[in-house]
Amino acid sequence: MTGSAPAPERTAVLALGSNLGDRKGTLAAAVRAIADLPEATLTAISPVYASDALKPDGVDLTAPGYLNLVVSVLWTGEPHALLDAVNVIETEHGRVREERWGDRTLDIDLICLGDLRLDDDRLTLPHPRAAERDFVLAPWLDIDPDAELPGRGRVRELLAVAARTARAHPVAASTDPAHAEVAHTETLHDTPGRPRPGTPENLPDDQAGAEGRHP
Known part of the structure:
Protein backbone atom coordinates (compact mmCIF):
# COMPACT_ATOMS: atom_id res chain seq x y z
CA MET A 1 0.00 0.00 0.00
CA THR A 2 1.45 3.35 -0.99
CA GLY A 3 1.10 6.60 0.88
CA SER A 4 -0.67 9.67 -0.42
CA ALA A 5 1.16 11.80 -2.96
CA PRO A 6 2.98 14.82 -1.53
CA ALA A 7 1.35 18.22 -1.95
CA PRO A 8 2.58 20.08 -5.04
CA GLU A 9 4.86 23.07 -4.66
CA ARG A 10 2.86 26.25 -5.24
CA THR A 11 3.57 29.96 -4.93
CA ALA A 12 1.66 31.49 -2.03
CA VAL A 13 1.08 35.23 -1.77
CA LEU A 14 0.58 36.55 1.76
CA ALA A 15 -0.48 40.08 2.73
CA PRO A 56 -16.89 47.06 7.57
CA ASP A 57 -18.45 50.51 7.04
CA GLY A 58 -15.46 51.92 5.16
CA VAL A 59 -12.31 53.84 6.03
CA ASP A 60 -12.02 54.80 9.70
CA LEU A 61 -9.73 57.81 10.05
CA THR A 62 -10.07 57.69 13.85
CA ALA A 63 -8.39 54.29 14.02
CA PRO A 64 -4.61 53.84 13.93
CA GLY A 65 -3.14 53.57 10.44
CA TYR A 66 -1.61 50.41 9.03
CA LEU A 67 1.74 49.40 7.71
CA ASN A 68 1.37 46.74 5.00
CA LEU A 69 3.59 44.49 2.93
CA VAL A 70 3.31 41.39 0.75
CA VAL A 71 5.53 38.31 0.66
CA SER A 72 5.62 35.34 -1.66
CA VAL A 73 6.75 31.86 -0.69
CA LEU A 74 7.02 28.49 -2.34
CA TRP A 75 4.78 26.24 -0.25
CA THR A 76 4.94 22.45 -0.34
CA GLY A 77 2.20 21.70 2.18
CA GLU A 78 -1.58 21.69 2.18
CA PRO A 79 -3.52 24.99 2.01
CA HIS A 80 -5.03 24.65 5.47
CA ALA A 81 -1.62 23.87 6.94
CA LEU A 82 -0.40 27.26 5.69
CA LEU A 83 -3.49 28.93 7.14
CA ASP A 84 -2.87 27.22 10.49
CA ALA A 85 0.77 28.28 10.44
CA VAL A 86 0.09 31.97 9.81
CA ASN A 87 -2.71 31.97 12.39
CA VAL A 88 -0.16 30.74 14.96
CA ILE A 89 2.21 33.56 13.95
CA GLU A 90 -0.63 36.09 14.38
CA THR A 91 -1.43 34.72 17.85
CA GLU A 92 2.22 34.78 18.89
CA HIS A 93 2.22 38.51 18.09
CA GLY A 94 -0.84 39.31 20.17
CA ARG A 95 -3.61 39.09 17.57
CA VAL A 96 -7.03 39.24 19.27
CA ARG A 97 -10.14 38.33 17.25
CA GLU A 98 -12.94 40.22 18.97
CA GLU A 99 -14.15 42.57 16.22
CA ARG A 100 -14.60 41.94 12.50
CA TRP A 101 -11.87 43.93 10.73
CA GLY A 102 -10.89 45.35 14.09
CA ASP A 103 -7.55 46.90 14.97
CA ARG A 104 -4.84 44.29 15.25
CA THR A 105 -1.19 43.86 16.07
CA LEU A 106 -0.81 41.53 13.09
CA ASP A 107 -3.00 40.35 10.25
CA ILE A 108 -1.79 37.79 7.69
CA ASP A 109 -4.10 37.05 4.76
CA LEU A 110 -3.50 34.20 2.34
CA ILE A 111 -4.24 35.86 -0.99
CA CYS A 112 -3.66 32.96 -3.35
CA LEU A 113 -1.89 29.62 -3.55
CA GLY A 114 -0.93 29.04 -7.16
CA ASP A 115 -4.14 28.86 -9.18
CA LEU A 116 -5.96 26.82 -6.51
CA ARG A 117 -9.68 27.50 -6.09
CA LEU A 118 -11.08 26.70 -2.65
CA ASP A 119 -14.13 27.76 -0.65
CA ASP A 120 -14.95 26.16 2.68
CA ASP A 121 -15.84 27.31 6.18
CA ARG A 122 -12.20 28.19 6.96
CA LEU A 123 -10.55 29.34 3.78
CA THR A 124 -11.49 30.94 0.46
CA LEU A 125 -8.92 31.05 -2.33
CA PRO A 126 -8.23 33.35 -3.99
CA HIS A 127 -8.97 35.87 -1.23
CA PRO A 128 -12.45 37.25 -2.00
CA ARG A 129 -11.59 40.92 -1.41
CA ALA A 130 -8.00 41.15 -2.65
CA ALA A 131 -9.03 42.52 -6.06
CA GLU A 132 -10.39 45.71 -4.45
CA ARG A 133 -7.57 46.37 -1.97
CA ASP A 134 -4.87 48.65 -3.26
CA PHE A 135 -2.81 48.04 -0.11
CA VAL A 136 -2.56 44.41 -1.26
CA LEU A 137 -2.31 44.97 -5.01
CA ALA A 138 0.35 47.71 -4.96
CA PRO A 139 3.01 45.84 -2.94
CA TRP A 140 2.20 42.63 -4.81
CA LEU A 141 2.84 44.39 -8.12
CA ASP A 142 6.17 45.63 -6.78
CA ILE A 143 7.47 42.09 -6.29
CA ASP A 144 5.84 40.58 -9.39
CA PRO A 145 5.11 42.95 -12.32
CA ASP A 146 3.34 40.09 -14.15
CA ALA A 147 1.22 38.94 -11.20
CA GLU A 148 -2.30 37.66 -11.75
CA LEU A 149 -5.07 37.10 -9.23
CA PRO A 150 -6.65 33.79 -10.33
CA GLY A 151 -10.09 34.32 -11.78
CA ARG A 152 -9.87 38.12 -11.55
CA GLY A 153 -7.08 39.15 -13.90
CA ARG A 154 -3.74 40.92 -13.91
CA VAL A 155 -2.82 42.73 -10.72
CA ARG A 156 -1.63 45.73 -12.73
CA GLU A 157 -5.08 46.14 -14.28
CA LEU A 158 -6.95 45.51 -11.02
CA LEU A 159 -4.86 48.18 -9.29
CA ALA A 160 -5.57 50.68 -12.06
CA VAL A 161 -9.32 50.52 -11.38
CA ALA A 162 -9.31 49.79 -7.63
CA ALA A 163 -11.11 52.30 -5.46
CA ARG A 164 -8.66 54.34 -3.40
CA THR A 165 -10.74 53.96 -0.24
CA ALA A 166 -7.67 53.01 1.78
CA ARG A 167 -5.39 55.46 -0.05
CA ALA A 168 -2.41 53.12 0.22
CA HIS A 169 0.90 54.75 -0.55
CA PRO A 170 4.59 53.86 -0.24
CA VAL A 171 6.14 54.92 3.04
CA ALA A 172 9.03 57.26 2.27
CA ALA A 173 12.27 56.29 3.96
CA SER A 174 12.85 59.95 4.83
CA THR A 175 9.68 60.08 6.95
CA ASP A 176 9.31 56.49 8.15
CA PRO A 177 12.30 54.13 8.42
CA ALA A 178 9.96 51.15 8.14
CA HIS A 179 10.15 51.44 4.35
CA ALA A 180 13.84 50.63 4.35
CA GLU A 181 14.12 48.49 7.45
CA VAL A 182 11.18 46.07 7.47
CA ALA A 183 11.55 44.83 3.92
CA HIS A 184 15.33 45.00 3.94
CA THR A 185 17.88 44.93 6.75
CA GLU A 186 15.54 44.02 9.63
CA THR A 187 14.19 40.92 7.93
CA LEU A 188 16.31 38.46 6.00
CA HIS A 189 18.44 40.22 3.47
CA ASP A 190 21.69 40.05 5.40
CA THR A 191 21.34 36.26 5.58
CA PRO A 192 23.22 34.25 2.93
CA GLY A 193 20.89 32.66 0.41
CA ARG A 194 17.89 34.82 1.23
CA PRO A 195 16.11 36.58 -1.64
CA ARG A 196 16.69 40.19 -2.51
CA PRO A 197 13.75 42.51 -1.88
CA GLY A 198 11.47 43.73 -4.60
CA THR A 199 11.58 47.52 -4.54
CA PRO A 200 10.29 50.29 -6.79
CA GLU A 201 13.92 51.01 -7.76
CA ASN A 202 14.20 47.52 -9.26
CA LEU A 203 11.11 47.85 -11.45
CA PRO A 204 11.08 48.78 -15.15
CA ASP A 205 10.87 52.50 -15.87
CA ASP A 206 7.16 52.36 -16.72
CA GLN A 207 6.40 51.11 -13.21
CA ALA A 208 8.80 53.14 -11.17
CA GLY A 209 6.63 56.20 -10.54
CA ALA A 210 4.78 55.26 -7.39
CA GLU A 211 3.05 58.60 -7.13
CA GLY A 212 1.65 58.19 -10.62
CA ARG A 213 0.32 54.80 -9.66
CA HIS A 214 -1.24 55.86 -6.38
CA PRO A 215 -2.82 59.26 -6.60
Whole structure:
Protein backbone atom coordinates (compact mmCIF):
# COMPACT_ATOMS: atom_id res chain seq x y z
CA MET A 1 0.00 0.00 0.00
CA THR A 2 1.45 3.35 -0.99
CA GLY A 3 1.10 6.60 0.88
CA SER A 4 -0.67 9.67 -0.42
CA ALA A 5 1.16 11.80 -2.96
CA PRO A 6 2.98 14.82 -1.53
CA ALA A 7 1.35 18.22 -1.95
CA PRO A 8 2.58 20.08 -5.04
CA GLU A 9 4.86 23.07 -4.66
CA ARG A 10 2.86 26.25 -5.24
CA THR A 11 3.57 29.96 -4.93
CA ALA A 12 1.66 31.49 -2.03
CA VAL A 13 1.08 35.23 -1.77
CA LEU A 14 0.58 36.55 1.76
CA ALA A 15 -0.48 40.08 2.73
CA LEU A 16 0.64 41.33 6.14
CA GLY A 17 -0.67 44.34 8.04
CA SER A 18 -0.30 45.89 11.48
CA ASN A 19 -1.89 48.95 13.07
CA LEU A 20 -1.20 48.43 16.80
CA GLY A 21 1.97 48.40 18.82
CA ASP A 22 5.40 48.25 17.22
CA ARG A 23 4.11 47.89 13.66
CA LYS A 24 7.54 47.87 12.07
CA GLY A 25 9.01 45.33 14.48
CA THR A 26 5.96 43.10 14.28
CA LEU A 27 6.03 42.94 10.48
CA ALA A 28 9.76 42.21 10.49
CA ALA A 29 9.36 39.40 13.01
CA ALA A 30 6.39 37.96 11.12
CA VAL A 31 8.35 37.84 7.86
CA ARG A 32 11.15 35.98 9.63
CA ALA A 33 8.64 33.53 11.12
CA ILE A 34 7.07 32.85 7.73
CA ALA A 35 10.49 32.27 6.18
CA ASP A 36 11.30 29.76 8.92
CA LEU A 37 8.23 27.58 8.31
CA PRO A 38 9.50 24.10 7.38
CA GLU A 39 7.45 23.83 4.19
CA ALA A 40 8.05 27.40 3.00
CA THR A 41 10.78 29.01 0.92
CA LEU A 42 10.64 32.79 0.95
CA THR A 43 10.97 34.21 -2.57
CA ALA A 44 10.15 37.94 -2.31
CA ILE A 45 9.34 40.72 0.15
CA SER A 46 7.65 43.93 -0.98
CA PRO A 47 8.36 47.47 0.15
CA VAL A 48 6.22 48.66 3.06
CA TYR A 49 3.08 50.66 2.38
CA ALA A 50 0.90 52.75 4.70
CA SER A 51 -2.88 52.79 4.65
CA ASP A 52 -5.82 54.02 6.68
CA ALA A 53 -7.80 51.50 8.70
CA LEU A 54 -10.55 49.78 6.72
CA LYS A 55 -13.63 48.73 8.71
CA PRO A 56 -16.89 47.06 7.57
CA ASP A 57 -18.45 50.51 7.04
CA GLY A 58 -15.46 51.92 5.16
CA VAL A 59 -12.31 53.84 6.03
CA ASP A 60 -12.02 54.80 9.70
CA LEU A 61 -9.73 57.81 10.05
CA THR A 62 -10.07 57.69 13.85
CA ALA A 63 -8.39 54.29 14.02
CA PRO A 64 -4.61 53.84 13.93
CA GLY A 65 -3.14 53.57 10.44
CA TYR A 66 -1.61 50.41 9.03
CA LEU A 67 1.74 49.40 7.71
CA ASN A 68 1.37 46.74 5.00
CA LEU A 69 3.59 44.49 2.93
CA VAL A 70 3.31 41.39 0.75
CA VAL A 71 5.53 38.31 0.66
CA SER A 72 5.62 35.34 -1.66
CA VAL A 73 6.75 31.86 -0.69
CA LEU A 74 7.02 28.49 -2.34
CA TRP A 75 4.78 26.24 -0.25
CA THR A 76 4.94 22.45 -0.34
CA GLY A 77 2.20 21.70 2.18
CA GLU A 78 -1.58 21.69 2.18
CA PRO A 79 -3.52 24.99 2.01
CA HIS A 80 -5.03 24.65 5.47
CA ALA A 81 -1.62 23.87 6.94
CA LEU A 82 -0.40 27.26 5.69
CA LEU A 83 -3.49 28.93 7.14
CA ASP A 84 -2.87 27.22 10.49
CA ALA A 85 0.77 28.28 10.44
CA VAL A 86 0.09 31.97 9.81
CA ASN A 87 -2.71 31.97 12.39
CA VAL A 88 -0.16 30.74 14.96
CA ILE A 89 2.21 33.56 13.95
CA GLU A 90 -0.63 36.09 14.38
CA THR A 91 -1.43 34.72 17.85
CA GLU A 92 2.22 34.78 18.89
CA HIS A 93 2.22 38.51 18.09
CA GLY A 94 -0.84 39.31 20.17
CA ARG A 95 -3.61 39.09 17.57
CA VAL A 96 -7.03 39.24 19.27
CA ARG A 97 -10.14 38.33 17.25
CA GLU A 98 -12.94 40.22 18.97
CA GLU A 99 -14.15 42.57 16.22
CA ARG A 100 -14.60 41.94 12.50
CA TRP A 101 -11.87 43.93 10.73
CA GLY A 102 -10.89 45.35 14.09
CA ASP A 103 -7.55 46.90 14.97
CA ARG A 104 -4.84 44.29 15.25
CA THR A 105 -1.19 43.86 16.07
CA LEU A 106 -0.81 41.53 13.09
CA ASP A 107 -3.00 40.35 10.25
CA ILE A 108 -1.79 37.79 7.69
CA ASP A 109 -4.10 37.05 4.76
CA LEU A 110 -3.50 34.20 2.34
CA ILE A 111 -4.24 35.86 -0.99
CA CYS A 112 -3.66 32.96 -3.35
CA LEU A 113 -1.89 29.62 -3.55
CA GLY A 114 -0.93 29.04 -7.16
CA ASP A 115 -4.14 28.86 -9.18
CA LEU A 116 -5.96 26.82 -6.51
CA ARG A 117 -9.68 27.50 -6.09
CA LEU A 118 -11.08 26.70 -2.65
CA ASP A 119 -14.13 27.76 -0.65
CA ASP A 120 -14.95 26.16 2.68
CA ASP A 121 -15.84 27.31 6.18
CA ARG A 122 -12.20 28.19 6.96
CA LEU A 123 -10.55 29.34 3.78
CA THR A 124 -11.49 30.94 0.46
CA LEU A 125 -8.92 31.05 -2.33
CA PRO A 126 -8.23 33.35 -3.99
CA HIS A 127 -8.97 35.87 -1.23
CA PRO A 128 -12.45 37.25 -2.00
CA ARG A 129 -11.59 40.92 -1.41
CA ALA A 130 -8.00 41.15 -2.65
CA ALA A 131 -9.03 42.52 -6.06
CA GLU A 132 -10.39 45.71 -4.45
CA ARG A 133 -7.57 46.37 -1.97
CA ASP A 134 -4.87 48.65 -3.26
CA PHE A 135 -2.81 48.04 -0.11
CA VAL A 136 -2.56 44.41 -1.26
CA LEU A 137 -2.31 44.97 -5.01
CA ALA A 138 0.35 47.71 -4.96
CA PRO A 139 3.01 45.84 -2.94
CA TRP A 140 2.20 42.63 -4.81
CA LEU A 141 2.84 44.39 -8.12
CA ASP A 142 6.17 45.63 -6.78
CA ILE A 143 7.47 42.09 -6.29
CA ASP A 144 5.84 40.58 -9.39
CA PRO A 145 5.11 42.95 -12.32
CA ASP A 146 3.34 40.09 -14.15
CA ALA A 147 1.22 38.94 -11.20
CA GLU A 148 -2.30 37.66 -11.75
CA LEU A 149 -5.07 37.10 -9.23
CA PRO A 150 -6.65 33.79 -10.33
CA GLY A 151 -10.09 34.32 -11.78
CA ARG A 152 -9.87 38.12 -11.55
CA GLY A 153 -7.08 39.15 -13.90
CA ARG A 154 -3.74 40.92 -13.91
CA VAL A 155 -2.82 42.73 -10.72
CA ARG A 156 -1.63 45.73 -12.73
CA GLU A 157 -5.08 46.14 -14.28
CA LEU A 158 -6.95 45.51 -11.02
CA LEU A 159 -4.86 48.18 -9.29
CA ALA A 160 -5.57 50.68 -12.06
CA VAL A 161 -9.32 50.52 -11.38
CA ALA A 162 -9.31 49.79 -7.63
CA ALA A 163 -11.11 52.30 -5.46
CA ARG A 164 -8.66 54.34 -3.40
CA THR A 165 -10.74 53.96 -0.24
CA ALA A 166 -7.67 53.01 1.78
CA ARG A 167 -5.39 55.46 -0.05
CA ALA A 168 -2.41 53.12 0.22
CA HIS A 169 0.90 54.75 -0.55
CA PRO A 170 4.59 53.86 -0.24
CA VAL A 171 6.14 54.92 3.04
CA ALA A 172 9.03 57.26 2.27
CA ALA A 173 12.27 56.29 3.96
CA SER A 174 12.85 59.95 4.83
CA THR A 175 9.68 60.08 6.95
CA ASP A 176 9.31 56.49 8.15
CA PRO A 177 12.30 54.13 8.42
CA ALA A 178 9.96 51.15 8.14
CA HIS A 179 10.15 51.44 4.35
CA ALA A 180 13.84 50.63 4.35
CA GLU A 181 14.12 48.49 7.45
CA VAL A 182 11.18 46.07 7.47
CA ALA A 183 11.55 44.83 3.92
CA HIS A 184 15.33 45.00 3.94
CA THR A 185 17.88 44.93 6.75
CA GLU A 186 15.54 44.02 9.63
CA THR A 187 14.19 40.92 7.93
CA LEU A 188 16.31 38.46 6.00
CA HIS A 189 18.44 40.22 3.47
CA ASP A 190 21.69 40.05 5.40
CA THR A 191 21.34 36.26 5.58
CA PRO A 192 23.22 34.25 2.93
CA GLY A 193 20.89 32.66 0.41
CA ARG A 194 17.89 34.82 1.23
CA PRO A 195 16.11 36.58 -1.64
CA ARG A 196 16.69 40.19 -2.51
CA PRO A 197 13.75 42.51 -1.88
CA GLY A 198 11.47 43.73 -4.60
CA THR A 199 11.58 47.52 -4.54
CA PRO A 200 10.29 50.29 -6.79
CA GLU A 201 13.92 51.01 -7.76
CA ASN A 202 14.20 47.52 -9.26
CA LEU A 203 11.11 47.85 -11.45
CA PRO A 204 11.08 48.78 -15.15
CA ASP A 205 10.87 52.50 -15.87
CA ASP A 206 7.16 52.36 -16.72
CA GLN A 207 6.40 51.11 -13.21
CA ALA A 208 8.80 53.14 -11.17
CA GLY A 209 6.63 56.20 -10.54
CA ALA A 210 4.78 55.26 -7.39
CA GLU A 211 3.05 58.60 -7.13
CA GLY A 212 1.65 58.19 -10.62
CA ARG A 213 0.32 54.80 -9.66
CA HIS A 214 -1.24 55.86 -6.38
CA PRO A 215 -2.82 59.26 -6.60
